[in-house]
Structure formats: structure tokens, C-alpha cells
Amino acid sequence: MLMIRRDLVDAMVGHARRDHPDEACGVVAGPVGSDRPERLIEMANAERSPTFYRFDATEQLRVWRAMDAADEEPAVIYHSHTATEAYPSRTDISYASQPDAHYVLVSTRDPDSHELRSYRIIDGEVTEEPVEVVESYMFSHNGADDVPDAP
Numbered sequence: 001m002l003m004i005r006r007d008l009v010d011a012m013v014g015h016a017r018r019d020h021p022d023e024a025c026g027v028v029a030g031p032v033g034s035d036r037p038e039r040l041i042e043m044a045n046a047e048r049s050p051t052f053y054r055f056d057a058t059e060q061l062r063v064w065r066a067m068d069a070a071d072e073e074p075a076v077i078y079h080s081h082t083a084t085e086a087y088p089s090r091t092d093i094s095y096a097s098q099p100d101a102h103y104v105l106v107s108t109r110d111p112d113s114h115e116l117r118s119y120r121i122i123d124g125e126v127t128e129e130p131v132e133v134v135e136s137y138m139f140s141h142n143g144a145d146d147v148p149d150a151p
């Protein structure tokens, strides 16, 4: 399951709308091992295409190095589809190299409502997962009931 803050969802959708009809792409970094997307980084689509996306190699190196330096990892790798549903294409699957990342797709084919879905892509196998949008991670992760009562 992907749990993600609403402001990050809004930022991904906003980026996708802005770049429409070209595909938009980027990552949301989170602390290593936390599975918690926190810092959104919009990236350039080196293809500038309505049907493909590819990170610019130089930018990707820079962004990945900055994450390394901050003890972060790409919790979410997102891109948009502008004329088709939010499902990874064959090219998307072949480029997917991060088994620990949530691959988020946003479709902007409908001007009035967006579609946002999340997948794991491991060894070419695509598994959709539920997305839970939360206002804050503070109370949602373990739930208040998991906090032990004071003695």
C-alpha cells in the first residue's frame, strides 16, 4: 500500500496538468527504510513527449546523489499519461529498476478529474496497490491505538 500526504498528491497532479499534453515525471524522496514519501522533486522529461517519459541522465544522477547525501531514497517515482489510463506502458515497465519504489501514474486524459494509481514493478511484473491519501503522517501510520497507555 502507498500512504501519501494530500499535498504531495496535489503537487504531482499539478505538475502533470502543467506539462499536459507532454508527460510529466519526478520522484518523491523519503528517509531510507521509512517508506514515507516526503520531498517532491519535479524532473524534466528528456523526451518532451506526449507518449513517453525518460529522466534526463545528468539530472537523474544529480537528484539521486542528493538523495544519497540526505539518507533518502526514491519512495515514489511518478509520471503522467496524458491520453491513456494510469497504467504502466511496456516501456515504463522495462525502465522500472527500483523494486522498493512505488510507481505512481497520474492520468490527465480527462480535463476535469484525474486518475492516480500506484504499482510495484519488480522484474517486469506489475502489481497494483491501494493508495491511501492522508492529511499528515503523524497519526496515521500506526494509529493512535498502537501507542501504549501510560503505566
Ligand SMILES: [Zn+2]
Pocket (backbone or CB within 6 Å): 052, 053, 079, 080, 081, 087, 088, 089, 092
Ligand atoms: Zn508511462
